[in-house]
Amino acid sequence: MSISSVLLSGLTGLRAAQTSIGVVSQNIANANTPGYVRTEVTLSPLTHLGAGAGVKVESVQRAADRFLATASFIAEGARGATAARADILARAQVSFGDPASTTSMFAMLDDFWSAVTELGVDPASALRRGDAVSALEAMYTEVQRVGQSIQDLVAEADQRIADAVNEAQGLIDRIADLNEEIRLNRSTGADSTGAENVQAGLVDRLSMLLDVRVTPQDYGGVHVRTSGGALLVGHAAVKLSYEPNSNPFSTHGVIKVNEHLGGGTNLEPMLLGGEIKGLLDVRDKDLPGLAEALGGFAAALGDALNEVHNENASSPAVSQMVGRQTGLLGTDAIGFTGAATIGLVDVSGNLRERLSIDFDAMTITAEAPAAVYSFAAGTIDAFAAALNAALGAATPSGGASFSDGVLSLNMSNSGGLVVQQDANDPADRAGRGFSHFFGLNDLVSRATPMFFETGLSGADAHGLASGGEVIYQVRDSAGRLVGQRTIAISGALAAPGSTWNDLLTALNASGAGMGEYGQFTLDAATGRITFAATPPYAVELVADSTKRGGTGVSFTALNGLSQASTAGRALEVGVERLIGADASRLAVGRPDLSAALGQRAVEAGDNRGASALVAARDSVRSFESAGMLGAQSTTLMIYVSRLGGEAGRLASDAARAAKGAESVATAAADRRAQVEGVSLDDELMKMTVYQNAYAASARVIQAATEMLDVLLSLGYR
Numbered sequence: 001m002s003i004s005s006v007l008l009s010g011l012t013g014l015r016a017a018q019t020s021i022g023v024v025s026q027n028i029a030n031a032n033t034p035g036y037v038r039t040e041v042t043l044s045p046l047t048h049l050g051a052g053a054g055v056k057v058e059s060v061q062r063a064a065d066r067f068l069a070t071a072s073f074i075a076e077g078a079r080g081a082t083a084a085r086a087d088i089l090a091r092a093q094v095s096f097g098d099p100a101s102t103t104s105m106f107a108m109l110d111d112f113w114s115a116v117t118e119l120g121v122d123p124a125s126a127l128r129r130g131d132a133v134s135a136l137e138a139m140y141t142e143v144q145r146v147g148q149s150i151q152d153l154v155a156e157a158d159q160r161i162a163d164a165v166n167e168a169q170g171l172i173d174r175i176a177d178l179n180e181e182i183r184l185n186r187s188t189g190a191d192s193t194g195a196e197n198v199q200a201g202l203v204d205r206l207s208m209l210l211d212v213r214v215t216p217q218d219y220g221g222v223h224v225r226t227s228g229g230a231l232l233v234g235h236a237a238v239k240l241s242y243e244p245n246s247n248p249f250s251t252h253g254v255i256k257v258n259e260h261l262g263g264g265t266n267l268e269p270m271l272l273g274g275e276i277k278g279l280l281d282v283r284d285k286d287l288p289g290l291a292e293a294l295g296g297f298a299a300a301l302g303d304a305l306n307e308v309h310n311e312n313a314s315s316p317a318v319s320q321m322v323g324r325q326t327g328l329l330g331t332d333a334i335g336f337t338g339a340a341t342i343g344l345v346d347v348s349g350n351l352r353e354r355l356s357i358d359f360d361a362m363t364i365t366a367e368a369p370a371a372v373y374s375f376a377a378g379t380i381d382a383f384a385a386a387l388n389a390a391l392g393a394a395t396p397s398g399g400a401s402f403s404d405g406v407l408s409l410n411m412s413n414s415g416g417l418v419v420q421q422d423a424n425d426p427a428d429r430a431g432r433g434f435s436h437f438f439g440l441n442d443l444v445s446r447a448t449p450m451f452f453e454t455g456l457s458g459a460d461a462h463g464l465a466s467g468g469e470v471i472y473q474v475r476d477s478a479g480r481l482v483g484q485r486t487i488a489i490s491g492a493l494a495a496p497g498s499t500w501n502d503l504l505t506a507l508n509a510s511g512a513g514m515g516e517y518g519q520f521t522l523d524a525a526t527g528r529i530t531f532a533a534t535p536p537y538a539v540e541l542v543a544d545s546t547k548r549g550g551t552g553v554s555f556t557a558l559n560g561l562s563q564a565s566t567a568g569r570a571l572e573v574g575v576e577r578l579i580g581a582d583a584s585r586l587a588v589g590r591p592d593l594s595a596a597l598g599q600r601a602v603e604a605g606d607n608r609g610a611s612a613l614v615a616a617r618d619s620v621r622s623f624e625s626a627g628m629l630g631a632q633s634t635t636l637m638i639y640v641s642r643l644g645g646e647a648g649r650l651a652s653d654a655a656r657a658a659k660g661a662e663s664v665a666t667a668a669a670d671r672r673a674q675v676e677g678v679s680l681d682d683e684l685m686k687m688t689v690y691q692n693a694y695a696a697s698a699r700v701i702q703a704a705t706e707m708l709d710v711l712l713s714l715g716y717r
Helices: 003-029 066-096 105-121 126-188 193-209 275-309 380-394 434-438 500-507 555-559 577-581 608-618 636-676 680-713
Strands: 039-048 051-062 212-216 222-226 231-233 320-322 339-346 351-358 363-367 370-374 399-403 406-410 415-421 469-475 481-488 518-522 529-533 538-544 621-623 632-634
Touching: 003 039, 003 051, 003 680, 051 193, 066 126, 066 193, 066 212, 066 275, 066 636, 105 126, 105 608, 105 636, 126 193, 126 222, 126 231, 126 275, 126 577, 193 212, 193 222, 193 275, 275 608, 275 621, 275 636, 320 415, 339 380, 351 380, 363 380, 370 380, 380 399, 380 406, 415 434, 481 500, 500 518, 529 538, 538 555, 608 636, 632 636
Parallel strands: none
Antiparallel strands: 039 051, 212 222, 222 231, 320 406, 339 351, 339 415, 351 363, 363 370, 399 406, 469 481, 469 538, 518 529, 621 632
16 A cells, blocks of 8 residues: 555545544534434545545435434324314313303303292392393303303414414425525535424424425425325425404405415315314314304203293283394294284283284184284284284274384383283294294394294295395315305396295205205295205305395394304393393283283282293203204203313313323424434444544554655655
């Protein structure tokens, strides 16, 4: 071996040892840096013309384990999703309050039952009437607060989605930029591990927002995709966009990919984990389910109380009854079967007149003066006209009217009105009695329909004003917008004789309607229209500008086909305004309309109505499906306890899932750190080895130099 070869071997050894010492020093310096991946030097022999010529640095690479990294990404995505969901659901559950607390809506409902029970002891007590009304007002105020807090959480989740998308976009852009830097370093032979470590940290953070899969590229850098296959980083970064919407019960947009290129692919179906996925689930499934259930409870409680209250009478009896907004038109069929009685009483509660309504015969029979009034035309207008004539004949200022969906009864201030179902053949329309259906003596009210069993038939005119539109959007199982349908009240649908059957035909039409994506049906027993989507399509209401005559009630509000009409009940149902202003209107007596004319029909000390209100708490009734609460037959108290239980269960399940995901993520991170992390003992041993190698290479060079000096002194050329 020539002296030059020896010198070259020593020099390459020095360089290799120096590079290795630098790498080890960097590892030791970053031993406690989170996410830092150990760097390793790969050395190989250097030959020249078949002879050894030293050592060369083959590569400087990170000790990254692709499979452990993938496991960590999956675990971090699950942790991000479950943590976000658990956080919001825990706060939703807190808003319901501790059932044992005296300030929760559950305790306030108990306070109302207690107040009504105490009122039954002394029905004439103005103080106890006020306590009962105040307790019910407090309970519904708390329901409204809880309902609003849920909507606030929906808005928060939506805003957090927007913030997370913006953060993810920043990470994606930086990962793509580092791809270029890594490729450049590799092409020039420079050390790219620093940029790769930074990039790995960015990918780790991105995996908490979006579940990612990373594929290393031979030429340097990485490709990043979601588990569902959406490319986030390839040769360039994709552009994500999302616009939040804080309006209650609004249609939310989707996270779009490369919208600026005209594609606008929906990213959401391609997400299986990550904080954004958790926020999407809680915004679109969990919180709406809670809101629907709360709205269902608010309406079910109100409807149960109204059923009893409409059979009761206050003392003194009210002289005017203004019903609820039914959404019906005067041209609609009266639609009742059975019989009901309206009693006119004087200020002492004595029966002055009895109007017997026979809906089967379509007659109203008066006794003083004796007369029969027919509403044989069968419409609500005809019934209101007959009732107006009967009341007018009974008292000079008496009358009835039906206007813009509301039935009103009036008589002079010298007496009052009471209404009661016939004991043997009670009036019925879509499962509710006469006064109950029209809400003539409601205790709980809402400006728009509180229930959606209208009793309408397919042959009734739909009555929707010309120019209104119902707009639906349809997405497939991949979240892609596959259609938007606008059903306009125009042309034949705007004709005066157009019926609900005609509207259903238009709604279910293929091409112009929703026929390809689902089916609208009208329940003949209740008159309610429902919609069932055809799998795998998801149908969402975008807007409804329809109005039924002068009622102001839209098609979807009338039938409970929107979140605003169903979940919105939690924000809008409350104690009837007139009763809230005057607790004496609280009806806690039960009138006796079988009494002879001139006899007492309403007693001031009667507590039978109060007892009936309390009995409503424990009577078994049917509840329709509402959000997370399925259809069931049970009591009000059990129903409300199940509502609280479901809120607690959701939060508890989410917390357990978050805890489990955190444990898995911690274990995955620990296992990854064992392979990729820095062991100070190992690095110090390597440092000793490389220092010795450096010293040995230096000694080789020194020995070769001394040998060369000797040879030169001997005159060797």
